[in-house]
Amino acid sequence: xMEWEIVIGLETHTQLSTESKIFxxxxxxxxxxxxxxxxxxxxxxPGSLPVMNxxxxxxxxxxxxxxxxxxxxxxxxxRKNYFYPDLPKNYQISQFELPIxxxxxxxxxxxxxxxxxxxTRAHLEEDAGKSLHEHFTGPHGESSSGIDLNRAxxxxxxxxxxxxxxxxxxxxxxxRTLHGLVVWLGICxxxxxxxxxxxxxxxxxxxxxxxxxxxxxxxxxxxxxxxxERAIQYEVRRQIELIEDGGTVVQETRxxxxxxxxTRSMRxxxxxxxxxYFPDPDLPPLIVTPEWIERxxxxxxxxxxxxxxxxEADMGLSPYDAAQLTMHRxxxxxxxxxxxxxxxxxxxxxxxxxxxELSAALNRDGLEIGDSPVAAAQLAALIARIIDGTLSxxxxxxVFAAMWAGESGGSPDAIIEARGLRQISDTGAIGAxxxxxxxxxxxxxxxxxxxxxxxxxxxxxxxxxxARGKANPQQVNALLLEKLGG
Amino acid sequence: MSAIHEFEGxxxxxxxxxxxxxxxxxxxxxxxxxxRAYGDPQLFLHIDEDLxxxxxxAADAAIAAGRAGPLTGIPIAHKDLFVTRGWRSTxxxxxxxxxxxxxDATVVARLREAGAVSLGxxxxxxxxxxxxxxxxxxxxxxxxxxxxxxxxxxxxGSAAAVAARLVLGATGxxxxxxxxxxxxxxxxxxxxxxxxxxxxxxxxxxxxxLDQAGPIARSARDLVPLxxxxxxxxxxxxxxxxxxxxxxxxxxxxxxxxERAQARFEAAGARPLEGLRIGVPREFLNEGLSAEVGAAVxxxxxxxxxxxxxRVDISLPRTALSIPAYYVIAPAEASSNLSRYDGVRxxxxxAGYEDVADMTxxxxxxxxxxxxxxxxxxxxxxxxxxxxxxxxxxxxxxxxMIADDFRKAFAEDCxxxxxxxxxxxxxxxxxxxxxxxADWLGDIYTLGxxxxxxxxxxxxxxxxxxxxxxxxxxxIIGNHFDEGRLLALADRYQQATDWHQRTPGQQ
Numbered sequence: 003x004m005e006w007e008i009v010i011g012l013e014t015h016t017q018l019s020t021e022s023k024i025f026x027x028x029x030x031x032x033x034x035x036x037x038x039x040x041x042x043x044x045x046x047x048p049g050s051l052p053v054m055n056x057x058x059x060x061x062x063x064x065x066x067x068x069x070x071x072x073x074x075x076x077x078x079x080x081r082k083n084y085f086y087p088d089l090p091k092n093y094q095i096s097q098f099e100l101p102i103x104x105x106x107x108x109x110x111x112x113x114x115x116x117x118x119x120x121x122t123r124a125h126l127e128e129d130a131g132k133s134l135h136e137h138f139t140g141p142h143g144e145s146s147s148g149i150d151l152n153r154a155x156x157x158x159x160x161x162x163x164x165x166x167x168x169x170x171x172x173x174x175x176x177x178r179t180l181h182g183l184v185v186w187l188g189i190c191x192x193x194x195x196x197x198x199x200x201x202x203x204x205x206x207x208x209x210x211x212x213x214x215x216x217x218x219x220x221x222x223x224x225x226x227x228x229x230x231e232r233a234i235q236y237e238v239r240r241q242i243e244l245i246e247d248g249g250t251v252v253q254e255t256r257x258x259x260x261x262x263x264x265t266r267s268m269r270x271x272x273x274x275x276x277x278x279y280f281p282d283p284d285l286p287p288l289i290v291t292p293e294w295i296e297r298x299x300x301x302x303x304x305x306x307x308x309x310x311x312x313x314e315a316d317m318g319l320s321p322y323d324a325a326q327l328t329m330h331r332x333x334x335x336x337x338x339x340x341x342x343x344x345x346x347x348x349x350x351x352x353x354x355x356x357x358x359e360l361s362a363a364l365n366r367d368g369l370e371i372g373d374s375p376v377a378a379a380q381l382a383a384l385i386a387r388i389i390d391g392t393l394s395x396x397x398x399x400x401v402f403a404a405m406w407a408g409e410s411g412g413s414p415d416a417i418i419e420a421r422g423l424r425q426i427s428d429t430g431a432i433g434a435x436x437x438x439x440x441x442x443x444x445x446x447x448x449x450x451x452x453x454x455x456x457x458x459x460x461x462x463x464x465x466x467x468x469a470r471g472k473a474n475p476q477q478v479n480a481l482l483l484e485k486l487g488g
Numbered sequence: 489m490s491a492i493h494e495f496e497g498x499x500x501x502x503x504x505x506x507x508x509x510x511x512x513x514x515x516x517x518x519x520x521x522x523x524r525a526y527g528d529p530q531l532f533l534h535i536d537e538d539l540x541x542x543x544x545x546a547a548d549a550a551i552a553a554g555r556a557g558p559l560t561g562i563p564i565a566h567k568d569l570f571v572t573r574g575w576r577s578t579x580x581x582x583x584x585x586x587x588x589x590x591x592d593a594t595v596v597a598r599l600r601e602a603g604a605v606s607l608g609x610x611x612x613x614x615x616x617x618x619x620x621x622x623x624x625x626x627x628x629x630x631x632x633x634x635x636x637x638x639x640x641x642x643x644x645g646s647a648a649a650v651a652a653r654l655v656l657g658a659t660g661x662x663x664x665x666x667x668x669x670x671x672x673x674x675x676x677x678x679x680x681x682x683x684x685x686x687x688x689x690x691x692x693x694x695x696x697x698l699d700q701a702g703p704i705a706r707s708a709r710d711l712v713p714l715x716x717x718x719x720x721x722x723x724x725x726x727x728x729x730x731x732x733x734x735x736x737x738x739x740x741x742x743x744x745x746x747e748r749a750q751a752r753f754e755a756a757g758a759r760p761l762e763g764l765r766i767g768v769p770r771e772f773l774n775e776g777l778s779a780e781v782g783a784a785v786x787x788x789x790x791x792x793x794x795x796x797x798x799r800v801d802i803s804l805p806r807t808a809l810s811i812p813a814y815y816v817i818a819p820a821e822a823s824s825n826l827s828r829y830d831g832v833r834x835x836x837x838x839a840g841y842e843d844v845a846d847m848t849x850x851x852x853x854x855x856x857x858x859x860x861x862x863x864x865x866x867x868x869x870x871x872x873x874x875x876x877x878x879x880x881x882x883x884x885x886x887x888x889m890i891a892d893d894f895r896k897a898f899a900e901d902c903x904x905x906x907x908x909x910x911x912x913x914x915x916x917x918x919x920x921x922x923x924x925x926a927d928w929l930g931d932i933y934t935l936g937x938x939x940x941x942x943x944x945x946x947x948x949x950x951x952x953x954x955x956x957x958x959x960x961x962x963x964i965i966g967n968h969f970d971e972g973r974l975l976a977l978a979d980r981y982q983q984a985t986d987w988h989q990r991t992p993g994q995q
Contacts, residue, residue: 048584049570049589049692051693051726083827085827085830149832278868279871284726286727
């Protein structure tokens with residue numbers, strides 16, 4: 003049986019979060035009535051000309067700086083010529099030979115293993131409109147097709163990775179990290195349902211050890227991480243089965259059908275367009291000066307990679323935890339707020355709680371961290387009660403659940419008070435409880451005295467039971483030993 | 489009643505308006521009557537009296553309020569390549585028959601704001617492709633000097649309307665000679681300014697890297713206020729220049745340069761052009777040049793020499809290469825610029841079709857004329873995979889070499905360049921129908937200027953010996969941003985000659 007290696011490269015269309023379009027002043031707002039956000043430029047009326055939106059360029063620069071790429075001092079817009087009814091000029095303005103962002107890389111974890119994938123480039127381009135074929139009727143009720151040009155001219159940053167991913171899981175981890183990054187940078191709203199972040203996957207397989215790439219297929223427009231994963235898994239299976247049955251993979255574009263969980267051929271390389279790219283004579287080369295780059299850099303938030311390094315070096319987190327906490331900016335902000343409210347050296351405890359109890363609760367309820375019912379300050383207050391011995395870890399989890407449910411205004415102290423959960427650390431009270439247990443269980447005491455270590459644990463259990471779990475375990479141990487030995 | 493032809497030029501008419509000897513409304517009414525009565529019904533593609541008279545009344549109000557500028561109340565008309573609110577904008581194509589633009593071209597808006605009164609839209613070659621105005625979907629335009637002859641193109645309607653004294657000025661566009669060549673063939677003055685000084689916003693695009701608007705008028709002096717009003721940076725055109733050699737690109741620049749040059753000539757006395765070196769490219773006086781055009785150009789050069797200028801022999805060695813370079817680059821850009829005419833959103837849509845691809849294909853086949861289809865095919869071919877390097881990239885290299893030749897001439901040999909505009913006078917309508925390439929070759933003297941983005945103008949410098957004498961043009965080419973000085977030089981020539989005052993039918 004041949005062993006196969008999977009090769010994946012991703013092209014991601016990131017919709018940039020500008021108010022207006024990349025070459026016109028129309029709004030980019032999603033969901034407006036059809037064709038209400040299309041002006042002369044978007045409709046390609048005679049005499050209209052494109053004017054570049056500097057906000058889109060600044061977002062591209064942000065991205066380039068964040069991934070350690072070269073921001074090209076000179077890049078060129080080109081025309082990609084093809085006829086399609088929802089492409090009003092019948093050419094798309096894109097960057098071809100000279101993109102604005104060159105190189106760079108993205109690091110992330112696949113499980114516990116860290117991976118770095120290099121980026122080829124990222125270029126600016128305009129989106130097309132939408133053709134509406136289904137349930138669309140013309141003015142006289144006839145079956146017809148409609149075109150909505152609201153999306154036409156929306157700025158996109160197409161981010162192209164090298165073909166360096168080797169599994170669907172790795173592709174998903176890359177895409178999730180990239181998604182987190184563009185949202186973190188404030189250059190994309192990240193809304194995948196609305197198409198703000200769409201992934202094309204180039205997938206091929208080759209016998210392990212072979213240097214040359216196999217023939218690839220491109221799966222278009224995957225708009226969820228789950229679809230990305232399933233589409234790649236299906237496509238890999240399809241290609242391997244095809245080759246093992248003696249067939250060959252044909253280079254083509256495929257679409258993923260999520261209802262049937264399969265990919266289907268859309269067009270082969272033979273019917274691919276000759277796009278007749280040439281530099282757009284309506285737009286001079288895009289010049290990005292070092293000063294412009296520095297202005298953009300000065301306005302950027304702390305980057306995830308930097309934060310991650312700081313979490314490791316200054317706060318003692320493991321690389322994995324630091325990476326998890328810096329996938330999304332709200333998560334990192336939450337962690338920093340919680341850790342900052344705790345005594346120095348306790349950040350690790352905050353990380354454990356956020357990645358453990360809090361993340362589990364968020365996942366269970368399908369919430370983003372921004373919507374967490376337990377605020378960072380409240381979580382810190384809870385953790386502080388563990389540190390000062392008021393709560394055991396086990397009871398703290400119960401308090402957290404109560405906080406999550408909104409009990410007593412979400413205040414851990416109020417919940418501890420109301421439920422009487424304070425840990426008993428009073429030596430006298432614990433001593434009295436031990437005395438009662440020893441008096442009530444002479445047989446077990448005998449066993450202990452006969453040398454049975456298990457009997458000691460049983461006595462601890464009885465004391466904790468009497469204390470309804472609230473007695474400080476260290477104190478119980480110490481006092482019990484003392485009394486039995488006395 | 490006052491007709492336009494009674495006034496020597498824009499200044500004389502502006503004075504009469506300011507002094508109340510004539511009103512803009514009266515003048516516009518008369519001009520509209522003359523335009524309607526004119527013998528060539530294909531000259532104007534759209535006239536709307538209400539729109540014109542509204543502009544004239546606004547001009548009268550401005551005059552009454554003491555807010556009159558040099559163009560207030562002056563009757564003009566626009567090449568139909570400029571989109572206009574109100575008047576239909578067709579680019580002389582069936583594709584855009586009846587099309588109404590929701591906005592004005594920047595050039596149109598600036599002239600309206602300057603108070604000029606538009607009589608409507610003038611015919612041209614379809615999408616500005618042609619040099620005879622025969623490619624209009626609405627029929628050819630006739631040369632006012634001889635109705636059997638072409639007026640030139642693509643701004644043929646603009647040159648003809650000025651020559652026929654129907655307007656005092658007209659807008660044109662020049663991509664490879666489309667202002668200069670019809671101005672020459674109709675015996676009027678026209679200027680194509682430096683690429684980037686006048687906004688392209690609202691010009692139906694033909695070849696974006698070459699298209700440039702320019703005015704046509706009777707004299708260089710009349711061109712000054714027209715060009716000055718339309719020049720200036722426009723944020724709506726990304727290729728529009730913010731500065732010209734460090735100076736703001738704004739109205740006033742051309743006028744200032746013109747006046748400064750005039751003052752210098754004035755100060756020089758009897759030989760106003762003393763010290764000026766006029767380069768005459770030997771490649772412009774080649775075997776293709778007709779004897780009578782050559783003789784008229786020589787005579788004009790003698791006039792400049794008499795004014796003090798010195799003639800120097802120069803070389804623009806890639807002159808002949810400008811034809812293939814232009815006829816690769818311009819069609820390449822055109823093939824893409826004209827893709828938007830697909831019958832989907834506006835414009836001509838075929839009556840019957842199978843599917844959307846068929847609809848686009850049929851609509852374009854029906855909507856475009858032969859020359860437009862020819863250039864789209866050429867342009868599509870030269871951009872195609874496998875041919876791009878050999879044609880498009882090679883043409884761009886040649887373009888840079890041609891620009892270098894001009895740069896070298898201005899750096900080393902001369903202050904400006906003069907020569908013919910066309911190899912011959914206006915040909916007969918229909919003559920090149922079987923041989924479209926013959927017209928392409930006739931563009932040899934104008935294409936280099938366009939490829940180099942330089943300012944160039946044409947002024948009348950003589951007539952042919954035909955039974956119905958036909959005008960001959962002199963081309964004056966300047967360095968970048970030299971428009972003001974070119975116009976002043978041309979004015980000095982026109983002070984010494986009267987070719988520009990000749991009127992068709994009054995020979």
